[in-house]
Amino acid sequence: MSWSKKYGRTYHYPFSPGTTNDDRINFDWWEHISKMETIIHTEKLDGENTCLNQYGVFARSHAAPTIHPWANYLKERWSWMKNDLGDLEIFGENLYAIHSIEYIELEEHFFVFAIRYKDVWLSWEEVEFFAACFDLPTVPVVMEEEPIEENDFKNNVLSLIAEPSIFNSIEYSTNESCTMEGIVSRNINEFSVDDFQENVFKYVRENHVSTDEHWTKNWKRTKLIWERQ
Numbered sequence: 001m002s003w004s005k006k007y008g009r010t011y012h013y014p015f016s017p018g019t020t021n022d023d024r025i026n027f028d029w030w031e032h033i034s035k036m037e038t039i040i041h042t043e044k045l046d047g048e049n050t051c052l053n054q055y056g057v058f059a060r061s062h063a064a065p066t067i068h069p070w071a072n073y074l075k076e077r078w079s080w081m082k083n084d085l086g087d088l089e090i091f092g093e094n095l096y097a098i099h100s101i102e103y104i105e106l107e108e109h110f111f112v113f114a115i116r117y118k119d120v121w122l123s124w125e126e127v128e129f130f131a132a133c134f135d136l137p138t139v140p141v142v143m144e145e146e147p148i149e150e151n152d153f154k155n156n157v158l159s160l161i162a163e164p165s166i167f168n169s170i171e172y173s174t175n176e177s178c179t180m181e182g183i184v185s186r187n188i189n190e191f192s193v194d195d196f197q198e199n200v201f202k203y204v205r206e207n208h209v210s211t212d213e214h215w216t217k218n219w220k221r222t223k224l225i226w227e228r229q
Helices: 029-033 069-085 124-133 150-161 193-198
Strands: 039-044 048-053 056-058 088-094 101-103 110-117 141-145 169-171 182-187 200-204
Touching: 029 150, 039 150, 039 200, 048 069, 056 069, 069 088, 088 124, 110 124, 141 150, 150 182
Parallel strands: none
Antiparallel strands: 039 141, 039 182, 048 056, 048 088, 088 110, 101 169, 182 200
């Protein structure tokens, strides 16, 4: 049985320094972006890419519903929304488990960044609408702009990445304040699943990963802001 297609691979900007050996780069980024009416930049949060659809809660791979313990709270939430999802697939960042970055001012653990309906990625306006219907927050929008000139656009991306996280982030390994992990830029309008790589881009700062493959054995839960007070 095919549960659904997993979230597409997001290509890096050529000037994104946080690439690894298996990452992809879109060298024709400006050709695609210059055709768009409006671009929104959202904060890239350091969590687990998670999907909620009518069949269950899925991590990055959609081979089967996730069995990760840090997704159990989402399964409870999914149980009361599953019958209303239909063909909607809600993708979000699960911040329940601390990865390389710890967020100090979170009011929720799950933030929606995209919604797919059959073969279409919905517009950002529709993402916000359906997220609100299910009482789910969206990832922070840090800037909205009309792409007109390449250098100005690039400079905007570079200035955004130097800003602190909306949720007050610290490097978990050092307990020191840090900037946001990166940003994700997307076409504000809807687009086909087949055109994903031409409509979504990311910039990730250098050395943003400080965990190793064993972090899941000693993972810790992210406290919400009211728990820290």
